[in-house]
Amino acid sequence: MANTAPLLEVTDLRTYFDTEAGTARAVDGVSFAIEEGEVLGIVGESGSGKSVTSLSLMRLVPEPPGRIQPGSSVRFRGTELLELDEERMRRVRGNEIAMIFQEPMTSLNPVYPVGEQIAEALRYHKGLGKRAAWARAVELLGLVGIPDPEQRARAYPHQLSGGMRQRVMIAIAISCEPKLLIADEPTTALDVTIQAQILDLLAELRERLGMAMILITHDLGVVAEVCDRVLVMYAGQVMEEADVDTLFRDPRHPYTEGLLRAIPRLGQPVERLAVIPGGVPSATAWPVGCRFHPRCPYGWELCVDAHPGLFEAGVGHASRCWLEKHPERREAVRRETGGYAAKVPRTPAEEHHRPAAATGEAPEPERSPPEAPPRPFLADPDTEREVER
Amino acid sequence: MNDALLDVRGLKKYFPVRRGLFGRTRDYVRAVDDISFQVRRGETLGLVGESGSGKSTAARTILRLIEPTAGEARFDGEDIFAMDEAALRRFRRRVQIVFQDPFASLNPRMTVGDTLHEALHIHRIARGAAADRRVHELLGLVGLAPEHARRYPHEFSGGQRQRIGIARALSVEPEFIICDEPVSALDVSVQAQVLNLLRDLQDRLGLTYLFIAHDLSVVEHMSDRIAVMYRGRIVEIGPTEQVIRQPRHPYTRALLAAVPVPEPRSGAGKG
Numbered sequence: 001m002a003n004t005a006p007l008l009e010v011t012d013l014r015t016y017f018d019t020e021a022g023t024a025r026a027v028d029g030v031s032f033a034i035e036e037g038e039v040l041g042i043v044g045e046s047g048s049g050k051s052v053t054s055l056s057l058m059r060l061v062p063e064p065p066g067r068i069q070p071g072s073s074v075r076f077r078g079t080e081l082l083e084l085d086e087e088r089m090r091r092v093r094g095n096e097i098a099m100i101f102q103e104p105m106t107s108l109n110p111v112y113p114v115g116e117q118i119a120e121a122l123r124y125h126k127g128l129g130k131r132a133a134w135a136r137a138v139e140l141l142g143l144v145g146i147p148d149p150e151q152r153a154r155a156y157p158h159q160l161s162g163g164m165r166q167r168v169m170i171a172i173a174i175s176c177e178p179k180l181l182i183a184d185e186p187t188t189a190l191d192v193t194i195q196a197q198i199l200d201l202l203a204e205l206r207e208r209l210g211m212a213m214i215l216i217t218h219d220l221g222v223v224a225e226v227c228d229r230v231l232v233m234y235a236g237q238v239m240e241e242a243d244v245d246t247l248f249r250d251p252r253h254p255y256t257e258g259l260l261r262a263i264p265r266l267g268q269p270v271e272r273l274a275v276i277p278g279g280v281p282s283a284t285a286w287p288v289g290c291r292f293h294p295r296c297p298y299g300w301e302l303c304v305d306a307h308p309g310l311f312e313a314g315v316g317h318a319s320r321c322w323l324e325k326h327p328e329r330r331e332a333v334r335r336e337t338g339g340y341a342a343k344v345p346r347t348p349a350e351e352h353h354r355p356a357a358a359t360g361e362a363p364e365p366e367r368s369p370p371e372a373p374p375r376p377f378l379a380d381p382d383t384e385r386e387v388e389r
Numbered sequence: 390m391n392d393a394l395l396d397v398r399g400l401k402k403y404f405p406v407r408r409g410l411f412g413r414t415r416d417y418v419r420a421v422d423d424i425s426f427q428v429r430r431g432e433t434l435g436l437v438g439e440s441g442s443g444k445s446t447a448a449r450t451i452l453r454l455i456e457p458t459a460g461e462a463r464f465d466g467e468d469i470f471a472m473d474e475a476a477l478r479r480f481r482r483r484v485q486i487v488f489q490d491p492f493a494s495l496n497p498r499m500t501v502g503d504t505l506h507e508a509l510h511i512h513r514i515a516r517g518a519a520a521d522r523r524v525h526e527l528l529g530l531v532g533l534a535p536e537h538a539r540r541y542p543h544e545f546s547g548g549q550r551q552r553i554g555i556a557r558a559l560s561v562e563p564e565f566i567i568c569d570e571p572v573s574a575l576d577v578s579v580q581a582q583v584l585n586l587l588r589d590l591q592d593r594l595g596l597t598y599l600f601i602a603h604d605l606s607v608v609e610h611m612s613d614r615i616a617v618m619y620r621g622r623i624v625e626i627g628p629t630e631q632v633i634r635q636p637r638h639p640y641t642r643a644l645l646a647a648v649p650v651p652e653p654r655s656g657a658g659k660g
Binding site: 045046191192193195196199218219220221222223224225244245248258259260262263264265266267269270272273274275276277279280295 | 439440546547548549576577578579580581582584585588603604605606607609610629630633634643644645646647648649650651652653
């Protein structure tokens with residue numbers, strides 16, 4: 001696979017939105033590639049730009065207010081998608097690249113039986129006749145694990161459960177045997193037992209059909225179970241990229257580290273969860289320098305002064321963090337403050353107005369977090385003691 | 390079990406299903422179907438289940454936001470379902486609820502300060518300067534600043550709104566708080582802030598929680614004991630460690646097996 005061109009290659013993708021509050025740089029210089037048959041996870045919180053990234057690939061961003069900036073490139077099997085006319089793009093959508101969304105009810109037409117909706121895609125993209133398309137639709141419903149597919153093909157969306165509707169969406173998505181399936185939070189609206197079934201189904205289909213998949217999610221557990229490789233997005237940018245084992249075993253970016261330590265893990269109780277202070281910033285006003293610096297326990301002057309590149313951190317592993325260039329600092333901070341463990345939670349008062357300048361004023365940037373927060377009543381007394389030692 | 394602050398026995402809530410134009414009742418949805426449990430003073434009982442399992446209906450019935458079909462619920466020995474207006478008002482000062490979406494439960498036209506003042510006023514807890522002091526104290530308690538009192542709900546992020554929801558619940562100095570999916574709408578990085586806050590407040594104020602959620606790992610993190618609900622019934626209840634490590638009921642086992650684990654199994658199980 002090393003010699004062949006990737007299935008999809010995204011280079012410097014920038015998708016901006018004009019809003020009343022100014023230009024929202026929702027996706028701001030994202031690059032990645034995906035090989036045939038690979039499952040790439042894009043993980044991030046709300047506002048990280050992960051969904052806009054996927055919509056941009058499909059050219060489904062409404063313009064205006066959105067616009068994909070000049071210089072962005074999305075190459076699919078050698079073809080530049082951003083330059084295709086709408087007619088040819090429509091041939092790609094659903095046919096070669098398919099997409100499923102979080103809420104299947106809003107993507108299904110409520111007034112047509114589900115079998116009809118699958119058959120429609122087959123007639124449009126594959127030129128099948130009415131009868132053949134219907135037969136194939138029933139077959140697909142069986143393939144995605146819907147019991148009694150012949151009956152269910154005649155059902156309307158509202159007559160099916162959430163899990164069954166998502167299966168119908170998947171049947172539509174795979175109906176034309178796409179090379180790439182983009183799944184945007186496909187299981188977020190589902191119960192955990194149903195989620196497990198859908199994830200199993202996606203893994204099985206990927207195996208059988210050999211399709212590549214981009215799985216967009218906020219759930220690190222889902223990523224660990226399904227993906228080969230992961231992009232961690234924050235503030236419109238890729239913060240870290242790694243294969244899935246490496247990401248969980250050796251997270252390099254402080255944001256990834258924080259996310260992994262902030263989630264409670266089943267069967268591994270901890271007294272306190274690590275906290276990433278503050279909240280996700282607004283896309284119209286990303287912090288200067290490193291966009292994560294206001295929430296980062298390792299931050300220092302450099303993080304405010306200069307925007308870090310995506311530095312190599314190993315084979316196929318990259319992290320957008322100055323720690324890659326100053327590795328000694330990571331250990332120093334951990335020794336002195338414990339990193340996330342003892343980081344005093346900033347009060348949410350500061351969530352939105354980050355005094356970028358304040359960091360520079362700290363007399364000893366090596367020691368002090370970007371700003372001394374007001375009375376940290378939330379602070380864990382135990383960890384505070386530890387700091388003093 | 391005499392130290393039970395909340396004691397629920399044989400609670401049922403059936404919703405009639407009407408069909409046809411003139412809607413004669415043909416059937417019932419057994420949303421809560423004969424559940425019993427106790428919550429001891431100072432503990433957290435986690436109530437976990439999937440959508441439609443009846444966990445939220447159980448909570449609303451206990452608060453008498455909806456009337457029960459049958460059963461008994463005692464708070465500190467007093468029969469909740471037999472309370473008159475005055476008793477109910479006292480009860481609702483001692484028991485509060487925090488919802489999943491605090492934005493829906495906050496008045497968008499009132500500043501956060503006004504919202505908190507209103508609660509203090511209705512329950513005759515404080516007036517004037519004392520009330521102002523109390524509002525500032527409450528905001529401090531949940532990690533917000535005094536100047537936040539002058540702002541409106543839409544000016545806050547999701548995590549901050551949940552802090553406001555918690556401050557509002559705390560304003561009447563309750564002993565017992567029902568947390569109904571309090572972090573489900575929050576981002577992962579903010580979820581930990583709110584969970585830690587709830588635990589800190591419990592330690593400081595000696596609160597008792599009924600913690601309702603669909604996320605097993607969150608429930609495990611928060612609870613001393615866990616009750617698992619499925620189709621209106623509690624299928625398993627016990628100490629957290631036991632329920633998680635040695636689940637007895639097949640449904641609990643299925644639920645545990647379905648939780649995606651944030652630890653890759655080095656390619657095993659993947660394609």
